[in-house]
Amino acid sequence: MKGKGRFWAVLFTISSLVLWTGIGLCGAPGFDDKEIRIAAWGPQTGPAAPWGSVARAPAVLAAMINEQGGIHGRKLKHFVRDDQYNPAQTKVVVKELVEKEGIFSFVCGTGSAGGLAVKDYLAQNKVIWVGPATSVKEYVFPVQPYLFSVYPLYEDEGSILTKYVIEKLGIKEIGVVYQNDPYGKNGLDGVRQRLDHLKMKAVAEIPVEATEKDLSSHVLKLKSAGAKAVLMWVHPTTGVVLVKTAATIGYKPQWVASNTLSDFELMNKISGGLWEGIITGAFMLPPDSDDPRVVKYREAAKKYAPEERFGVFFMAGIMFTEPLVEALKRVGKNLSTEAVLKALNSMKNFQGVGPKLTWSPDQHQGSDSIQIWKCGPGGKTILLQDWTVNELAHWKKK
Amino acid sequence: MYGQLIVEGLSIGACYAVFGIAVVIIYKTSEVINFAQGEMAMISTFVAYHILNVYGWPFWYAFIGALFFAVLLGVFIEVCFLRPAKDPTVLGLIVITLGAEMLLMGLASWKWGAEQKDFALPFSFHKTHELFKGVVINDWSIAVFVMAAVLMIFLYIFFRYTKLGVAMRATQQNEHAARIMGIKVERVFSFAWGFSSLIGALAGMFFAARSTLDPAYMMEPFLRAFAAAVLGGLMSIPGVVIGGGILGILENFVGFHWPAWKPIVAFLVIVAVLCIRPSGLFARHYEKKV
Amino acid sequence: MGDHFRVENLSISFGGLKAVDGVSFDVEPNTIFSIIGPNGSGKTTIFNLICGIYHPHSGRIILEGRNIVGLKPDRIARLGIARTFQNIELFGNATVMDNIMLGRHIHMKTGVFSGAFMWWRGSRAAQEEIVHREEVEKIIDFLDLQSVRDQFVSSLPYGKRKLVELGRALALKPKVLLLDEPSAGMNTEEKEDLSIWIKDIREDYKVTILLIEHDMNMIMGISDRVICLNYGRKIAEGLPQEVQKHPEVIEAYLGEEDIFRHA
Numbered sequence: 001m002k003g004k005g006r007f008w009a010v011l012f013t014i015s016s017l018v019l020w021t022g023i024g025l026c027g028a029p030g031f032d033d034k035e036i037r038i039a040a041w042g043p044q045t046g047p048a049a050p051w052g053s054v055a056r057a058p059a060v061l062a063a064m065i066n067e068q069g070g071i072h073g074r075k076l077k078h079f080v081r082d083d084q085y086n087p088a089q090t091k092v093v094v095k096e097l098v099e100k101e102g103i104f105s106f107v108c109g110t111g112s113a114g115g116l117a118v119k120d121y122l123a124q125n126k127v128i129w130v131g132p133a134t135s136v137k138e139y140v141f142p143v144q145p146y147l148f149s150v151y152p153l154y155e156d157e158g159s160i161l162t163k164y165v166i167e168k169l170g171i172k173e174i175g176v177v178y179q180n181d182p183y184g185k186n187g188l189d190g191v192r193q194r195l196d197h198l199k200m201k202a203v204a205e206i207p208v209e210a211t212e213k214d215l216s217s218h219v220l221k222l223k224s225a226g227a228k229a230v231l232m233w234v235h236p237t238t239g240v241v242l243v244k245t246a247a248t249i250g251y252k253p254q255w256v257a258s259n260t261l262s263d264f265e266l267m268n269k270i271s272g273g274l275w276e277g278i279i280t281g282a283f284m285l286p287p288d289s290d291d292p293r294v295v296k297y298r299e300a301a302k303k304y305a306p307e308e309r310f311g312v313f314f315m316a317g318i319m320f321t322e323p324l325v326e327a328l329k330r331v332g333k334n335l336s337t338e339a340v341l342k343a344l345n346s347m348k349n350f351q352g353v354g355p356k357l358t359w360s361p362d363q364h365q366g367s368d369s370i371q372i373w374k375c376g377p378g379g380k381t382i383l384l385q386d387w388t389v390n391e392l393a394h395w396k397k398k
Numbered sequence: 399m400y401g402q403l404i405v406e407g408l409s410i411g412a413c414y415a416v417f418g419i420a421v422v423i424i425y426k427t428s429e430v431i432n433f434a435q436g437e438m439a440m441i442s443t444f445v446a447y448h449i450l451n452v453y454g455w456p457f458w459y460a461f462i463g464a465l466f467f468a469v470l471l472g473v474f475i476e477v478c479f480l481r482p483a484k485d486p487t488v489l490g491l492i493v494i495t496l497g498a499e500m501l502l503m504g505l506a507s508w509k510w511g512a513e514q515k516d517f518a519l520p521f522s523f524h525k526t527h528e529l530f531k532g533v534v535i536n537d538w539s540i541a542v543f544v545m546a547a548v549l550m551i552f553l554y555i556f557f558r559y560t561k562l563g564v565a566m567r568a569t570q571q572n573e574h575a576a577r578i579m580g581i582k583v584e585r586v587f588s589f590a591w592g593f594s595s596l597i598g599a600l601a602g603m604f605f606a607a608r609s610t611l612d613p614a615y616m617m618e619p620f621l622r623a624f625a626a627a628v629l630g631g632l633m634s635i636p637g638v639v640i641g642g643g644i645l646g647i648l649e650n651f652v653g654f655h656w657p658a659w660k661p662i663v664a665f666l667v668i669v670a671v672l673c674i675r676p677s678g679l680f681a682r683h684y685e686k687k688v
Numbered sequence: 689m690g691d692h693f694r695v696e697n698l699s700i701s702f703g704g705l706k707a708v709d710g711v712s713f714d715v716e717p718n719t720i721f722s723i724i725g726p727n728g729s730g731k732t733t734i735f736n737l738i739c740g741i742y743h744p745h746s747g748r749i750i751l752e753g754r755n756i757v758g759l760k761p762d763r764i765a766r767l768g769i770a771r772t773f774q775n776i777e778l779f780g781n782a783t784v785m786d787n788i789m790l791g792r793h794i795h796m797k798t799g800v801f802s803g804a805f806m807w808w809r810g811s812r813a814a815q816e817e818i819v820h821r822e823e824v825e826k827i828i829d830f831l832d833l834q835s836v837r838d839q840f841v842s843s844l845p846y847g848k849r850k851l852v853e854l855g856r857a858l859a860l861k862p863k864v865l866l867l868d869e870p871s872a873g874m875n876t877e878e879k880e881d882l883s884i885w886i887k888d889i890r891e892d893y894k895v896t897i898l899l900i901e902h903d904m905n906m907i908m909g910i911s912d913r914v915i916c917l918n919y920g921r922k923i924a925e926g927l928p929q930e931v932q933k934h935p936e937v938i939e940a941y942l943g944e945e946d947i948f949r950h951a
């Protein structure tokens with residue numbers, strides 16, 4: 001018994017020593033003459049897994065680039081890790097990637113809690129992170145030297161959508177349903193920003209938890225407040241429950257939703273067709289668009305990832321990676337983290353399939369604009385309004 | 399507006415109640431809160447989904463198929479997970495059901511993926527009928543009320559008049575004595591799990607039709623059903639039904655006036671009942687009844 | 689050796705304590721066979737072994753030529769062994785009638801579906817129910833329980849509850865009936881009634897009775913044969929009077945309350 005105990009103690013000490021020194025020694029540079037390693041984390045299992053496809057998509061872009069010989073002779077190698085939407089797990093997988101694989105830059109990265117948990121670690125290890133797959137103010141205000149955001153702020157989206165509803169649709173009675181977290185509250189702030197500017201007020205502002213499944217009281221409240229348009233920053237399931245519940249009591253406002261609910265093919269399916277006619281914000285061209293760049297990606301996805309549905313989330317994973325690829329191209333053969341940082345910091349009006357991007361050393365929020373879509377019959381995308389800037393955005397005026 | 403709130407509260411409450419009955423049936427026999435209850439219903443609903451969308455069979459085949467599967471699943475879990483535990487503690491039993499919960503959720507994610515699915519019942523919530531001025535009721539709610547009522551009547555007859563129902567009641571009251579009376583207690587346990595799983599699957603399909611179907615969709619309804627069961631004293635079937643109704647209405651009123659507080663109503667109810675009246679609101683009423 | 693009911697070399701121990709240690713006995717059909725012995729001598733444990741609640745570490749229990757060791761309690765009940773408990777085990781939240789009715793459980797054929805039509809008078813299930821009810825009414829009459837037949841068991845006095853348990857065991861129509869201290873908690877008058885009933889039960893139900901009792905009047909009055917246990921071992925066997933006079937028996941009871949004085 002005693003001998004066994006000592007054996008385990010020794011084993012434990014040795015293994016922890018190995019681990020510890022391993023941590024000290026490693027930290028591979030993230031690239032060599034043959035390849036550049038990039039990576040993304042995202043929930044591949046568990047309740048948030050629908051968003052996990054974002055993290056897998058950069059592999060398609062990498063395959064496209066590699067087929068044409070890579071970037072200045074170096075191939076792109078993409079790693080995906082499942083963090084189950086759990087920040088503790090995000091830390092584990094990111095550490096493992098950085099210290100064992102050696103990652104040059106992260107792309108995408110789903111989930112604000114996980115992102116906040118690793119952003120300082122990445123900066124300390126001088127690992128770049130481009131295009132987080134969610135908008136979080138702490139990522140960009142104040143400027144994080146290694147972190148470059150593509151995603152438009154929910155606040156700007158809220159402001160632009162509200163303007164559209166009031167000016168283009170002529171609806172003045174606006175209700176808001178917002179998830180009771182930074183995502184939802186930022187959206188609400190945007191609505192308020194626009195309404196304050198117009199000296200108006202929302203008729204109802206209703207918080208909701210992401211897990212809630214019975215929203216009758218919320219819907220009745222919207223109805224009794226007389227909301228003719230309802231803007232929502234909520235979880236996709238919450239959106240579906242809201243729309244279904246409204247249908248049960250014959251309440252038919254104009255529903256307007258955040259870009260996180262803009263995967264029309266999915267939303268229309270899971271709402272039993274009720275998503276048709278709903279307006280959303282959007283941070284890139286529609287996946288079913290005829291734009292040649294989108295067509296190119298769609299074809300590539302069919303070839304390299306035939307099992308994936310080419311929906312909004314999957315295409316977004318490519319879109320978030322585009323600017324990194326652009327920067328790598330601009331840097332040329334003499335690759336280094338500093339050179340890529342410099343290229344990213346001087347990115348001006350770069351446009352792939354996403355919004356126009358401009359980064360500078362003291363501004364890493366890349367975009368201020370969204371498109372406005374409407375869900376057509378069968379989940380088809382109808383473009384209502386092309387890229388639109390939030391002229392009220394406070395973060396741009398200094 | 400209040401009339402509508404009550405209708406909505408009662409219909410979701412009836413759904414909690416039906417699911418709560420499933421919780422109560424297992425609690426009464428095995429004396430364990432089955433934390434896998436929601437996930438058992440979830441998997442069964444996925445089976446219905448699978449039959450509908452992959453095999454393309456008509457709805458009622460899928461419905462019956464899912465209920466059939468639910469019974470097998472309940473029996474399987476009882477026989478393979480609970481029965482092998484020799485002289486388990488309450489905590490031990492809870493851990494077992496939690497394990498089953500995780501297993502089932504993993505299984506569903508692996509088989510059907512985590513992306514939400516649409517699951518529709520033939521009772522549409524688009525179709526509404528005016529009850530009285532300004533208050534409407536939809537087919538989904540009507541179906542829930544009918545289901546709850548039929549279930550109540552069935553359970554009444556079952557526990558009163560059938561050999562198995564009487565054996566179940568006897569086992570609940572005194573397992574020792576039931577054995578000596580020649581009652582196959584193991585079979586009673588298996589049956590209780592199968593039966594509870596079936597009722598859970600019924601409720602699960604109704605919940606899925608209201609929201610979306612995904613591996614995690616039953617976690618929230620389980621909490622509410624549990625609250626309804628606690629309100630009713632965890633032991634009584636009429637108790638859980640009344641508890642479900644109260645909870646549904648309470649949640650809707652709170653949700654209407656203070657939406658931010660709605661999510662914790664169920665928690666508060668559980669804590670309050672356990673602190674103030676652990677035997678539930680209708681304890682005395684129940685004791686006389688059985 | 690008769691093949692009706694027999695116990696051979698039965699032993700069980702709990703954590704080193706030999707609760708029952710190599711006990712054998714043989715019971716003739718339709719007799720009253722009593723087990724006596726000081727507290728903790730292993731009497732109840734023998735009953736628990738017989739009806740399958742415990743499994744012996746060694747030994748055999750033969751019922752009508754068949755070894756029943758290892759069978760589950762419900763199986764043993766179906767084979768024809770019924771019992772009452774020293775510390776009453778009833779269904780407290782049910783009426784006297786319901787409790788005794790449960791004794792009929794193993795004789796019912798009604799399934800879930802036919803049972804659901806019980807409310808319909810003409811159904812087979814209802815017919816069957818009527819037969820069982822008659823059987824139960826007979827037992828209630830016999831044990832003089834009419835006045836409490838619809839009361840909840842939990843509200844009854846101790847003595848009455850003992851009778852309900854006896855009635856429930858009878859309802860199984862067993863071949864062998866095990867009674868564990870049935871007279872405990874009864875007054876002299878009730879005990880006398882009980883003695884008469886037990887004898888009647890043997891006559892009317894043609895049943896073999898194993899009786900654990902502390903009341904020596906009762907033992908002497910109704911037993912056909914008696915064994916005495918001490919520390920799990922059988923120390924005497926024979927006719928009541930023989931066992932009563934057995935020196936080891938008298939010694940075993942020294943220090944215990946002197947129950948022999950009343951005998």
Ligand SMILES: Nc1ncnc2c1ncn2[C@@H]1O[C@H](COP(=O)(O)OP(=O)(O)O)[C@@H](O)[C@H]1O
Pocket residue numbers: 702705707725726727728729730731732733734
């Ligand atoms: N399940 C058990 N676990 C441990 N000891 C037991 C158990 N059942 C009985 N015993 C012990 O066995 C002995 C005999 O008990 P019992 O048969 O109840 O005696 P009695 O003759 O008074 O009925 C006692 O010492 C008792 O403590």
Ligand SMILES: [Mg+2]
Pocket residue numbers: 731732733774
């Ligand atoms: Mg005893």
